[in-house]
Amino acid sequence: MFKNKTLASGHFESGRAMELKDKRILLIISGGIAAYKSLDLIRRLRERGASVRPVMTRAAQEFVTPLAVGALSGGHVYTEIFSREDEQDVGHIRLARDADLVIVAPASADLMAKMAHGMADDLASAVLLATDLPVLVAPAMNPKMWAAPPTKRNAETLKADGIHVIGPMVGEMAESNEAGAGRMAEPLQIAAAAIALLDASPKPLAGKTAIVTSGPTHEPIDPVRYIANRSSGRQGHAIAAALAKLGADVTLVSGPVTIPDPDGVTTLHVETAAEMLEAVTSHLPADIAVMVAAVADWRVASSADQKIKKMPGEAPAPLMLTENPDILKTVGHHEKRPRLVVGFAAETQNVEENGRSKLQRKGADLIVANDVSPQTGVMGGMRNQVKIISETAIDAWPDLGKDEVAMRLAELIAARLA
Structure with a gap:
């Protein structure tokens, strides 16, 4: 688990550009104002050599458009489980398997609840239920929603199921006069966590x-x-x-x-x-x-x-x-x-x-x-x-x-x- 692990640097270092070379990342974007950060996350992941295939929930499309996401990812954006074009070869299963890592950023309280309870009523939740890949989740929501007992239970369930969690961070919310734990981790932090998860080098201190x-x-x-x-x-x-x-x-x-x-x-x-x-x-x-x-x-x-x-x-x-x-x-x-x-x-x-x-x-x-x-x-x-x-x-x-x-x-x- 990645526990409130922070990276304050906001610049791109060319020496790190290939840390995700040839890695395939499935990025699931759920609803919330933090969805705008997913655009920068795509850029950061691609800078480091990764290919990014985006999946957007309907709620996510209320905050950022598939056109913008597709322009940055350089490919098709998947939005519907009942898309005739995408599902003709059981598309959600293919998406669930054809990657090295799944990142959910932002992860809304709703999508985390679906993940914790095995629901699969849209493309994003179906992919997450069908995948056996490593999954990295970056929660983003109002502090009261993050502190709510059901959300806490769901987060603990996901961790127990082997899901990696980064954040949420403490800070100002989009709503006026709102602050606390609930901000999505910054794109550079998420990219660093992805690098760590996909790093195949020896880990002699694992478990320490x-x-x-x-x-x-x-x-x-x-x-x-x-x-x-x-x-x-x-x-x-x-x-x-x-x-x-x-x-x-x-x-x-x-x-x-x-x-x-x-x-x-x-x-x-x-x-x-x-x-x-x-x-x-x-x-x-x-x-x-x-x-x-x-x-x-x-x-x-x-x-x-x-x-x-x-x-x-x-x-x-x-x-x-x-x-x-x-x-x-x-x-x-x-x-x-x-x-x-x-x-x-x-x-x-x-x-x-x-x-x-x-x-x-x-x-x-x-x-x-x-x-x-x-x-x-x-x-x-x-x-x-x-x-x-x-x-x-x-x-x-x-x-x-x-x-x-x-x-x-x-x-x-x-x-x-x-």
């Missing part, structure tokens, strides 16, 4: 759960000021994505960052160290914990409710600091300790010595130590040079892009768990 922390924490001084650091979150986000690519079910707990949430990952956004600790421990037990976040060591003992004013002629107000919770140490010694705990040591001197000390004190299995002195450009940069410290060895890796560091670390984690 992982928790990753990333980014800085912001510790408030007053409503407008805070204590923080220069972490961009790039390394932690890349590690979360790499673990997911190897099949792990990943929860990423991210401090405040400006980069997109990674593909195929459940991302929780927090501000402070205390919030990060609560999010991490609430997701134990897990198989893997990779604590990458540059958590602020201290916070203000008592943050001000109002902005602290600078008074002419007066000395700066003193800041009384107190120690933040040690998230890595808490996880390393937790009663629900993951099988493999990996910590990070961002140092400006004595990298190996400080990394070894941290390994012992924090109860970690591995420490990824690196030099984050300003001249290295690691903090906020795109590259990293790390040393992997264990009880028995230190392995110095060359200077690499952060994505490559992430994949090497994910592969090392998979090998150790194996």
